[in-house]
Amino acid sequence: MQMRNTLFQAAIAAACVAGTTSAARADLTISGAVGLPLNPTAQIPERGGVRVQANFTDLGSGRGITGGGDLNIGGIYAAGRVGNRLEINGGLERLNGDQFLNPLDETNIAIGAKYLLTRQTEGAGRALGGTRVAVGAGYSRALLRNTYGYVVGSKDFGRLSAAGRPNGVAHLGLRYDDFSARGLLPGRSNGKASVYGGVEVPIDAQGRLTAVGELQSKNASFGTANYPYSASVRYRTPRGFSASVGVLREGITGNSGLFAQIGKTF
Numbered sequence: 250m251q252m253r254n255t256l257f258q259a260a261i262a263a264a265c266v267a268g269t270t271s272a273a274r275a276d277l278t279i280s281g282a283v284g285l286p287l288n289p290t291a292q293i294p295e296r297g298g299v300r301v302q303a304n305f306t307d308l309g310s311g312r313g314i315t316g317g318g319d320l321n322i323g324g325i326y327a328a329g330r331v332g333n334r335l336e337i338n339g340g341l342e343r344l345n346g347d348q349f350l351n352p353l354d355e356t357n358i359a360i361g362a363k364y365l366l367t368r369q370t371e372g373a374g375r376a377l378g379g380t381r382v383a384v385g386a387g388y389s390r391a392l393l394r395n396t397y398g399y400v401v402g403s404k405d406f407g408r409l410s411a412a413g414r415p416n417g418v419a420h421l422g423l424r425y426d427d428f429s430a431r432g433l434l435p436g437r438s439n440g441k442a443s444v445y446g447g448v449e450v451p452i453d454a455q456g457r458l459t460a461v462g463e464l465q466s467k468n469a470s471f472g473t474a475n476y477p478y479s480a481s482v483r484y485r486t487p488r489g490f491s492a493s494v495g496v497l498r499e500g501i502t503g504n505s506g507l508f509a510q511i512g513k514t515f
Contacts, residue, residue, distance in 0.1 A: 281324075281328060285447045285479065286461070286497055291383035299515050304508070309504025322391065326339065337362055342358075359391070367379065401421065402421050403418055404418070414454050422444070423444055423445075444466050459482070462480045477497070478497065492509070
C-alpha cells in the first residue's frame with residue numbers, strides 16, 4: 250500500500266512538472282504577449298515568474314508602394330502573471346522605415362493583457378494538459394497603432410512529438426486587428442478579423458530545441474497585405490534562457506523578413 254501511494258505521488262509530481270514545463274516553453278510575440286512569434290496563445294507565465302525578451306523583426310518592403318521602402322521593428326518586452334489567470338505584458342519598441350516610409354518612424358509603448366478562462370496546466374494532475382482557452386487584447390502604438398483583440402485555445406499533443414520527447418503544443422485562435430498607416434500604405438486601414446493556428450514541436454529529447462510554425466489569414470486591408478506566417482527554431486535551457494531565429498511575414502507589407510528573439514524567464 251505504501252509503495253502504491255509513493256508511486257502515485259511520484260506520478261502526480263511528474264505530471265505537474267511536465268505541465269509547468271509546457272507553460273514555461275512559450276516565448277513572447279513581437280508585441281509582448283506570451284505566445285508564438287506573431288500571435289498570442291492560451292499560455293501565461295508561471296506563478297511568480299516574469300519573462301523578459303528582446304525582439305528584432307525585418308517586416309520587409311512594401312509591395313506596390315511608390316518610392317519603395319523597408320520596415321523593421323525591435324524592442325524589449327516583459328510579461329508577468331497576476332493572480333491565477335491574468336497575464337500583463339508590454340514593452341518599449343521602435344519602428345523604423347526608410348525611403349518613402351520614413352514618416353512611419355516611431356518609438357513608443359506596447360501594452361496588453363490576457364485572461365485564462367480555463368485552468369492553467371500546472372497542478373492539473375496529468376501529463377497532458379487539457380485544452381486551455383484565453384481571451385486578451387493589446388495595443389502597439391509603434392506598429393502602425395495596432396489595436397487587437399483575440400480568443401485562443403492551446404492543447405498539448407503527444408502525437409506531435411516522437412517517443413521520449415516532451416509533448417508538442419497546438420494552438421488555434423480568432424483575432425481582430427486595426428492598423429493606421431497615415432495614408433502611406435494603399436488601401437483601407439479599418440479593422441479586419443483573422444483566424445490563426447500554430448504548432449510547437451520539440452526536436453530533441455530534452456526539449457531544448459523546438460520547431461515553431463504558425464499561419465494566419467489576412468489581418469489587414471491594405472493593398473500590400475498578405476497572409477501572415479512564421480517559421481523558426483527555438484533553443485531553451487532549463488534555467489529559462491531562450492533564443493529564436495526564423496523568418497516571418499507580419500502581413501502589412503506583404504513581404505517576409507528575418508527575425509530574432511532572445512530572453513530569459515526569471
